[in-house]
Every structure is written in structure tokens, then in C-alpha cells.
Amino acid sequence: MSKSSVRQEMSELVNEIRDHQFRYYVLDKPIVSDGEFDLLWQKLLKLEGANPELCDPNSPTLEVGGGFATHFQQHDHFEKMMSLDNVFDEAELNSWFERVAKESTSNTWLCEVKVDGLAINLIYENGKLSRALTRGNGTTGEDVTLNIKTIKSVPHQLIGKNIPKLLEVRGEVFFPVAKFNEINETLEESGKTPFANPRNAAAGSLRQKDPRITASRPLDVVLHGVGAVDGAKFESQSSAYATLKSWGLPISNRYQVVKSKAEVAEFIEFYLKHRHDVEHEIDGIVIKVNEREIQNALGFTSRAPKWSIAYKYPPEEVTTKLLDIRVSVGRTGRVTPFGFMEPVRVAGSTVTNATLHNAQEVTRKGILIGDVVILRKAGDVIPEILGPVIEKRSGNERAFEMPTHCPDCGSTLRAMSEGDIDIRCPNSQSCPAQLRERIYYIGSRAALDIDVLGYEAANALLEDKLIADESDLFALSIADLKKSKFFLKKDGEIGANSVKLIAALEGAKARPLWRILVALSIRHVGPTAAQALANRFGNIADIERATLEELSDIDGVGGVIAQSIKEWFSEKWHRNIITKWEKSGVCLVDAVTEKLPQTLAGLTIVVTGSLVNFT
Template identity: 70%
Template sequence: MHGVGARTGIEFESQSKAYQLLAELGLPTSDRFKVCSTRAEVKKFIEFYEEHRHDVEHEIDGVVIKLDSISEQERLGFTSRAPKWAIAFKYPPEEVTTKLLDIKVSIGRTGRVTPFAFMEPVKVAGSTVTNATLHNAEEIVRKGVLIGDVVVIRKAGDVIPEVLGPVIERRTGNEKAFVMPTKCPECGSTLRAMSEGDVDIRCPNTQKCPAQLRERIYYIGSRAALDIDVLGYEAAVALLEAKIIVDESDLFDLTPEKLSTSEFFTKKDGTAGANVAKLIKALEEAKTRPLWRTIVALSIRHVGPTAAQALSNHFASIEKIAQATAQELADIDGVGATIAQSIVEWFDLDWHRQIIKKWANAGVTVVAQEITQLPQTLAGLTFVVTGGLESFTRDGISETIAAHGGKASSSVSKKTDYVLAGSDPGSKLAKAVELGVPVIDEASFKQLLQG
């Protein structure tokens, strides 16, 4: 228990006394707080936990300073997204050093080649890290890292490992520069930039490259696409290695009999594992997902949830999207010329059309489903969402906005009507303030929904 919200029949003089009473009632409360009477005491408390941040039973990234008096809390009240009587002091991300053993590359679902640092294991911000992305060849040059360097790493936002740069004074002379490979490490195809000025290079063997196949099938099962239980990375690998599927077109033709040929889906005695029934059921459920999720699952380059929803709303079927010209696609708000060209190129390939055909025959949604018309209380309004929300997932809030007639955009501009700010909002909030775009919290958004 870290705070007190709505209450009936009981009042507290202060937050600290509330903690004391709740503990006496047997509720779990944190004892890692202190009532401070001076600024110096607050500073000392902050400094103590900065030094001992990894001694706490869970990872922390800072300390929250609150007014203890409940009456003073109530007098100060709240902003649109946070209490005025509390403020967080964030510690700088922990930085550690380790040796960069090698720079390897990974191949993504659209063929993008991403170099990453392979390092001696080191603990940072509560977990052991061995890998960190280096994005592209230009970023490696900018950071100035060499294979064999001692490098400084941290977790961006205490979450994502990143290499900051080398410790120059610890170089021995045996370090060597990274050379981007010219051949795909998975299929041997010649790597190349797919468009003029592209800083990324890609594997052009989209149909047969094992890495791209694995990543695409894994992505189909993710929450960003069709949200298929069991279909994680290991399952994707198992399906391909056992040749149960050739590519994603076979995914919705799976049967318990086909799955039984893989050890991943069987018990030691050879009978079907519990994951077989779960996967078959999840695949059936995935067939009913809305059209825009099917579009996302196709892994068309540049087409994410926002563009997919725009395409679904405008065309209402994959067949009509496939028949559209680049100009017709580009004219749709939320699509544009780059995405339009990518869509046209995707549908130009026969094997891509075979995916659509086989999925349609299996019952996957390829035509927008008729849904009960909800009150269009957000008609004509454009929203940008930043930060975490309590009542909505990232995709769920976009669906809610669209279902009520609004538009969910990924970037803030003068055309944005509202920025919906949740917990830990990013740079979009600052952009909204800069442009004078109204910022609302989740409660205000729900009021707009109700009209």
C-alpha cells in the first residue's frame, strides 16, 4: 500500500498516519518512507536511496516527495494529470562498463539489418545485459565504438540497454572497426539499401529468408497484430524447423495432427501438449480480429496500426486495398505517399496475394465486419496519446477513438485537437504545450466519450 484513495467512514490527518493505521489493520504497507521536517532531511533521504537503490526489494528509479498533511493535499489539488502536492525526483540512469566482444547483426521481419553489441555480461538497473542495439552503421561511427572496446552502457529509461560510447583511455590497440556485412547471415542474399538515401540496408529475400520468416510469424502472434496465445518466438521457430508451415500463409491451416510432429508441441510420452489446444483455439479467435489488425499482421513495410485503421475505415476490405492505385492510397489521411508506394509494391508480389487467399479461405477477417454504431461523440476530433493509461491498452485506445468517430494520430501538430496524457508521458506532451494544443487526462477523455 503506497497511497490512500477513495474512502468512506474513515478520515486521516496525514498520509504517514494513514500508513500506520493501515499497517495495524494488517494491510501490506511500505516501511521505506520518512516524514521529513526540513529540506536538508529530504535531500539526505534522496541521497541515501540513490546510494542504496539496488538494496531495495524491487528496482527504483527515484523518490517521490509528498506533503504529509491530507488537508494541505486537498487544498493544493491536482493538475490535469498529476497531484500538485507530490513530485518525483528521478535518479540518473545507472551507467556501467563492460567489454564489447563483438558487433553482430540481426535481420528483422521486413529485412532490415540492425547491428547490435554483444558484450561481456554485466548487471545494470537490476538485470544482466549482454546485448544492446546499435541501430545502424552510421550510429556506430557516431558513437565511435570499436570491437574490443570497454564501453559505457545504461538502460534508457531504466528499461532499454544502450551503448553510450567507448572508454578511450582503456584501449589497448587491439580493437578493430566494425564492417557491415554484405551478405545476409541467414540466407546469404546480397544486402542493399531499398531506396535512395536509406541509412538502413535490408535483405531482399523477403519470401525465403529464415530470419524474416521467424520474425514475421512471431509478430503475427504479438499483441500489436493478431494477439495469438502460444504463438511466441519459440513456437514460431518450432513451426518452421519442423516444416509444419512454409510461411505465414499456412498458419491458419494448422491442426493438432500437424503440430504433433514437433517436440515443442508434444509431451515426453509423445502425446499432445497443453499448448496444442491453446494454439488451435487462439488461432480461431484470431480469425475474428478486426480488419485493421489483419492488415498489420501482413508486415507491410511502414504500415502500423494508425495507417492500418485508416485503410480499413476507407476501403473496408483487403481486396479493395490491393486494387487501389498509389495515388488513391496516398490521398487517405494517415497514409501518404511513402506508405502508399510500399502497399502497392507489397501487393505486386504473387506470394503475398497467396497469403491473403489462404487466410481468407481459412476464415480470417479480410472484409471489415459490421459493428454496432457507437455514438460518434468524437467525430471530427484528432487525438494523440502519450504515456500509460489505466483503462485502455495502446491499441485499445486507438480502437475506442476510431469507434466513436475520432482519429488517433501518432504525432502532435497544430491540427491535433487533444493530447491525451497518461502516466510518464513522453516528448509529445512537451510538443503539445509548445503548440498550445489542449492536454487532457483519462477522466476528461471519458467525459468526451460520453458526449
Template identity: 50%
Template structure:
């Protein structure tokens, strides 16, 4: 039964009572969202709002002018430190859809020759007014009619020009009102929270909150420190400028010197619209800003005027919102896990909840200091966040839902796996560790899983269950015994044997995997050693520079630190690892078992890409993402994940998306897969005439 069907069963008195409750809740949380600090995630607010919409749909008499469903944003707070400012043209909100069928219904109701698909930035709205090309005022959204005057703060945001730059095609108009979104890049947000933590201040929940709070800071110098950025996405009032399409308006805005989204695309069919929505669902963290959906707009401005608007939203635009990345659920308990380096990490055990495309019941709490700082209690309703494939984390409690039954969590004194007393590795460490690094079952099984991963030995038959079984049955004392495994030893295992006691198919596969792993790349062996801070990038650099494990471990710290991509912290960690006897035993036993300890010069590819930076994006036919990266690095090149002016080549496969677009904007040479293979072999891209053919092939 749908929400509307259930509301149909309410009598008028019951419906009015429920409407009053919902309206009050929506208004309160809208006020918190726009003028203070949100108390619930966006997904919970969306659910409240949609419930109110459904109730009003079932009982139309409840739709009154001051209903939250008819309003935009929230009026500036009465005690705001900023003066009110009236917008020249009213700012509107957007209606939402949440699945492909709802989007298709909108497309069917709103046919057009062309649409724009643009990312829905999760930021704070801003309204900029330029008179004769000069920034006159800047304001928050407010209730769509009146916002807060934040002109002084806007002037210190670098991406907001104080004066517009005209061009022959797009001269500066006498008046133009620019709508946009203020945001923080994820990396700037993380840096801000690290700074706040060092000062003992509470971390911001998400980049949107910190951007919105930054706009309302009283001191513009403090605003500047937030590193806020602007993306312009619309027009309000204008004089002396009459664009015919939204696409043309964006071209003008960009020509005037205001940043527009590089991810916006013009499409002509409903299938293309649906395809863009599907693409960004899988790539929502490729953008440089947080985004929670795709906005679809009719491109032609004449058609926009004909379609008009409701009391709060245009009929010519719709926002497709992705599954939430922040939701609330009940925290049932806090337990701890022990990782491969001995780090003890508390994690939340919660009522299962659907977030960002999957159901989760556990989330990280990082360390005991974070649990205390966040003020989380067992029994709390908590906000959790899951961004893409990242492990979900608890952001904090919803304090207003506490009923007094919640209890404080106590960090354990001893390792839950081996019973050893826990302690920080060195004074001042936030993380506590189990010092029984060699034989703690939890650490050993985690190290075995790690070295069996695709980034190390790629031993497919060795998973968590198998690792624990080999440890518990005494087959392995530690990882030094791994390459000494035989069929006879595996017969002691339960996971790798049949009921009759013979080695099963998984056991035979494990032995076969180990034989292959003996002959892997040197850098993968370095990763498999679980040296703290030495991941694939540093391991590749060390292996490439020294050529053998003996040469690397014989080098002094200062020399290792000079290796590109390594530095002092990694160098010290690398050297310290070899100071421990049982660590050296691992290397000795693996070497005796025939594991790669040096690069075979005859296998090393010619260094055709030395000094070149290459970005691979999209799907290639003959290369996985890892193998393409390995092909670049092994030939002396740098495999980057982002496109910049320093990028030499971008290799674009199918569904290349925004990175290809950015490469075109910057004039970076774009290659298809054939061009990539030529580059690997020769160290240079196609000739100029061929480069055009490469680009054309990519576009097709």
C-alpha cells in the same frame, strides 16, 4: 563488505589520496553535467558521489566546506555567455535513497502528519522571480547561490507567464521566487532529434540534455523551437504570501498561472509513501515528462523549518531514485540480426550490466548509418539506455576511456542467414534489407513468431524454437503451409515429438491452437500477414470498413487511404503486398484451410460507441487491457491512451493513477467497471446522480 567498511581499512594518507581522486572526478562530471555535455550517465555519477559520501563517513576529517558532498550544483562557467545572477534564497539539492529500507529509515527519522509524493523530473532547474506579479528575472541553478541570467530565454517558454494572475483566495504577492524544472516531452525530444539527424547534426542523448542546452542558447528564437516546458515545484523568497503547507503553496502557484505537476499526491502514512514509490516504479513512463524517482516532502512548512537543512540539502525532503535507465558497459562486438521484413539491424554484444530493473547484454544500434553517426567502435565503453520495456539502445561511446585498441565495425555485404546480397529497398533508405523475403530462414522464423503473437493468431505453442525447427526440417516452406499442419507432418519435427517419434504434448497443443486460430477476428488475420506498416490499429480500421479481405484488396489506394487511421503510406503498402504471387498464395491457402476472411455480420456488436473517445486506466476485474480496447473498438469507439479535453469517458480500475487525476481536473466523466459495462451496452454513461456514485466507488 560495504564501501564504508572497506574505507575503514584505509590509513589517513590512503584515505586522503582516494578522497582527492574522487573529489576531482565528482567536480569534473558535475561541471560537465551543469555547464556542458555529460560524459557519463547519471547512474555512474551517483555511484561516484555515493563512494565519496561513504569515504567521508569512514573518515570524517575529510569533510571540508569545499567538498563536493557539501556543495550544490556547479558554479556558472567562467566563459559563460550569460551574466551571473544571485538567487534571493539559496537553492538546495536533495539527498537520495535507493531502496525501500533506506526510504523507511528516512521516514522513521522524519515523522510527519502528512507528506507530498511528487515525481522527480529529469530536467534542468530554473529559478523565477516575480515582482508585483511581473517576471523580473530567470536563472539557472548554478551553485545554488549564483546562477546564469537566462531571463530572455525564459520569456519565450510558453508555460512561463510574463505576469501572474491572482485570485480572491490567492492574490498575487509583492515578491515571489518560484523554483521549477524545465523539461521536454519525449515526443518533442524525438521530433527534435529527427530534425537534427536530417540536418546531419548529432542527436541529443536524452531530453534532459536538450532542455538544459536549450536554456543556454544565445538566440531566444532558437530556444522557442525547443518546445521547452515548465513544472513549478517550490518556493524561495516571498513577500505578502505565507502558506502553511507545501500543498497550499502548490495551489497558490497553480492559481497564479504557473503549471504544477498533476501527479503530486498528499499522503499521511509511511505505507502510503512506499505504495506511491512502488506504483511509479511500474508507471514511470506514464508521465508526460522523463522522471527518475519520487521526491517525498514533509507537507507542513512549520515542520520543514524545524527540521532545517544540512549544508546542501533539506532534512524535510528525500529523493527516492529508481534503478538507472542509462549505464556504461564494454562493447565486445557488433553483430546483425534479420527481422521479418528483411531489415538488417546491427546490435551491440556487451558485458552484462544491470539497467532499469534487469540485466542486459545486447542493445540495438538501429542501422549502419547510426553506428557511423554515433562513432561507436568495437571495444568502446558505451552508454546504453533502457526505458521501461523498450529494447536497450546504445547512445554513444565514452571517448575519454579509449586506449587505442578499439576497432571500426564493417557492415556485412551478405545476409548472415541465407547469404543473399544485402541492399536498401529503395534509394536513400537508411535500412538495408535481405531481398530473399520468402525463404530466408531468419525472416520466415520471425514472421512465424509474429503471427503467433497475442496481437495476431495467438498461437501459444509456436515460439522461436518451434518455428526454427519446422523451417530447418522442411515441414514448412513458408507461412502458407501453417494451417495444413497435421500430426503426420509434425512427426518430422524434433521440438514437437517424443523420443519415440510420436507427437508430444506441445505438438498436440499447436494443432489445437491452430484450430482455434482459424476462427479469429479478420483484423488479426491482416496483422498476421506481416504487411509492412499494417499494425493492429490500421488492420482494425481496414477490417471494420471493408468487412472482408476480398473487398479490401479490391479497393484502390486512394479509397483505402481515406480510411480513418490509415493514410496513403499504409494504403500503398497494403496494395503493394498483394502484387507478389507468393503473398497471394498465403491468403488462398489460409482461406482453403478455413481461416477467417470476412466478418460475420451476426458476430459484429452494435456500434454503441460510435464517435466516442474512451480511456481505460488501472486494473479491471473482467477485462485485460487488450480485451477492454477490443470491446471499445469493436463497438465503433476510439480507445485512446491519453486523457484530453476531447476524451468522453475515462474508465478507472484499481491503481488508476495520473490519468484519473487528469480526468478529474478536466471534468471528464469517470466510470468504474460496472459503468464501463453499461457504456458498452447502451452507448451512454450513468445518469448524473449515478455518475457521482460511480466516482465515489472509484475513489473508495
């Protein structure tokens, strides 16, 4: 390849990478997967390494961060906030170890999980949080102080002894995975657009103009680095963490000091296997020279410390071809389009289907059947199509059209209320798909957590007519299960899992009232609303008798959920579920709440004067 061709390719890569950085860091709306971006980055690095005379002095590989949003004030960091260089396999990691060994004699390494969040710099002056900045371009960041102060784990005032005059601490703002799943389920049930992924959710939540919106999101922070310090000295990275923790700062326990490359490899392998057991998303492991003196001696490149490296795990965002868009019917009748794709390996499993949420979302994302699409899957998060790779379109793609009739029962699909962007099957009582999904949901961890009541078991109970609907579930017996081949062994005897199912159903009868409420699949009633209802009323009978106003006034319920509850109880077949469950021995009373006196129920308490240190 001629020098002019190489220069042209490098220029195109620089422009393409800058565009992707802007979409990722500023818009929080990437259009390529992390893996694809890393490939572009590595390609540019190799070209620059082989052709240093052609290297653009403004290349993104020489810079930090990716720019700014437009509505925040900007301030300088006291000490430059660097990025990290990446390696992707054992050979590249060993090359980094060799480079460090040539310039130092490090005896210990600190390994820690790499949090996939939004980089943040917290500045404390005389122990008081004075400013919080995003990374920005590494020199200057966006001022998000008011928003950061809404995060409960961030102290406004440091505690303890020997607090320095100035302290910069760096870390990541993240959206806990469990909370991310909960809020997305709520958004989907409400017909709203869900967040694409936890990292984007964290970035978008922190960059709100109104801190009250940020405060409503369950953000958290973990700190993993120190910038400028005046009035304290740290001998090592690990001792710095211990000191920061003693001052009340949120430091992760997911790090380890090791003395060999073999131990580093063990740490990497451990979290590769257990990455989805962590409360936040991680995309790799960061390895640091532990001794601060050696860190200072090694120094920095223009964009990253020489004494630290990020070992990146295989991507959880990949590309594949969208072969078709089909629809599924959920437990509340919501009809959801999903993508049927060429099989692709992502996050440890092979994926062929991924949710598209609703027809408006398909249109908003600009997805066509036949597109090459970006697919994301992290842990227990349902695989999701983020968007198309428009540059790879052939012209043979076609638009998706939402069906007009339920694919399972043939009922005419419609929006159930004005302004609802979802369409639903109105045949909730006898639609096979809704029945199957409700039975399956009853057994899920989100509801009654009934062992061995999985999807296939739920389907067999209905297909073999062992139950007509969920009202019959708790009356099942071993004799009933013997009527279905699914629950028998090859020799015709009842299977061990069938015995477990009956025992698990018996145990589930004593679940807390809020779980019973969740299991009823009342639209919009998730764990939060169910617990509020159980705490307020203590039994299902009182919930049924409650007025719309009484329900609406409960914190965690509100008008929409209250209306949904009244509509649910107005159906005779719904009330029949309650009657038959109670007859089968299901406890419809919250024992704890029933024992508590309700002396102050319905009263408003007014406090005069002032309360010291009350927030």
C-alpha cells in the same frame, strides 16, 4: 594522501562533473551512465566532507542545475528552484531521518515516485499561464513557454475557486514510455536515428526552436512542488496537491502519505518491483516532510531542501565491455548490427546483447569492438548501447565492418531505395531469418497477440516444416503439431500449450482489421497507419484496389507508406497470404466500419463563419 594530492583530485573531480553536467543538461547527450555520475558525485562529497578547508566555493555540489542552452531567452524564477539531495541505501536514508528528527517533530511523510524527466517551472498570474522556465541554474531558467503550451495536459487557464494572484508550480516534462517505444520503432523503420532514452527525448523535444516540432511529440507533465505563491496557503504537501488538482493542474496519483519509516520502506520496495508498470520512467522515490510549517522551519541548504530527499534506485545505465558486433535480420529484411557484450546486470536482468540500429549509428556513436560502453535498459525497452567510454580505451579496439551478404540466406545485401541508410536482405519470401521473425511478430502483442506463439514456437513451425510461410499459419491443426517434437510432451502426447496455440489461432481470426494489417508486416505500416486504413476502407480488398493517390491522401498514411502498400500487394506471394488466410477463416473485413454508411466519403466539408472556443 597529502593535502596537495587531495586538492588535485578534488579539482579534477569538479572539472569532470561540470563537463558531464554540461553534456547532460545542455547538450542532452551524456557520455557516462547515471550510476557512474552518481559515483563521481558521492566521491567528491566525501572528499569535501573530510577536507572542508579544501572545498572549492564554486563546487557543483553547492549549486543547482547544470546551465543553459544558447537559443532561449532567460528569466528568473520568483522563488529559487532547488535540486534534491540523494541517498542510495537504507542506512543513508535512516541518517537523513535522524537529521530531520534533530530539528523537527514531523508526524507524516509524503512519498512519491521520482520522475526521470526535465524539470520545469510553470508560472500562473491571475490564473493564466504567463511563463514556463526550465530549472537552469536554480535562479534563472530558459523560457520555453511556447513549447510548454503545446502539451495537452498543461492548462493555459486555471479553473475553480480561490485562484491566487501568483502561483509557481514545479514538476517534470516526460516522454511516456509506450509512446517512446512507438516513435523509436517508427524512426528505425524509416531509417532515422532513434532517441537514446525517454529523458533525452523529452529534453530534446521541449528545447526545440520550433514549437510545432514540440507539438508533434507526445510529451506530458506531472507537477510535484510549489514555489512562490501570492493569494493561497497550503497546510501540507498533500493538501497542496489536492488544491492544485482542483485548479486543473496535472498531479500524479502515485504518492502516499505515511506515518512511519516502515511505511516509507514499503513504498520504496513496491515501486522498485513495479517501476516498469508506471507510464513514465522513474529513477527512485522522493520522501518529503508533509507538514508545510515544518518544511519552512527546516529550510534549505545552498542547493536542496532539508525536508526532502531522493532515494535513488540502482542504475539502469551501466558499463560493460563490447566483445563483438554482429548482425541480425528482421522481419522486413532490415539488417541490424548488435553488440555482443560481457554479461552485465541492468534493470533487473542480465544482458549480453544490445541493438546498434545501423552502420551509420555505429559510426556516429564512435563505437569500436573492444570498447567499454555505456548500456541502457529500462523495462521493456530493448537494451541499447549509448556510446563508448573513450577514456578506457587500450588501443587494441577495432572498427566494425558491415557484411555484404545475408548471414542467413547468403543474398547480397543492399539499400532498397535511394537515401535509405539501412541495408536489407532482398530475399523476403524465403530468407529463414525473415520468415521466423514475421511468424514471431504475428503472435506478438503489437500484432495479433496469439498466446504461446513465441520465438521458439515460430522457429519449430518452420524448422519442422509444419508451415512453409505465414500463409499456412491459420490452417494448422493438432494433427500438424503432432509431427514436431517441440509440440509434444515427453510421453509423445500433445502438450497443453499446443492445444492453447490452436485455440489462440482460432480466436485471432476475428481480430480487428487493423491488427490483421499490422500482422502482414507491410513495411512502415504500424498501428496508426493500419487503423487509418481500416477506418477508411473497411476491408482488405478495397485497400488493395485503392490508388496511390487515394492511399496518400489518408491522414496517418501519406506518400511513403502508400508506396510501400502498393509494392506489397504487387507481389503474388503476398496476395497468396491474403487468399489462404481468408480460406482459413481469417476475417478480412472490419465489421464496425462495414456497418457505417459512407455517405460523405470523398467529400470536402467547408464551414463558413466562425466557431467559438474551437481549437
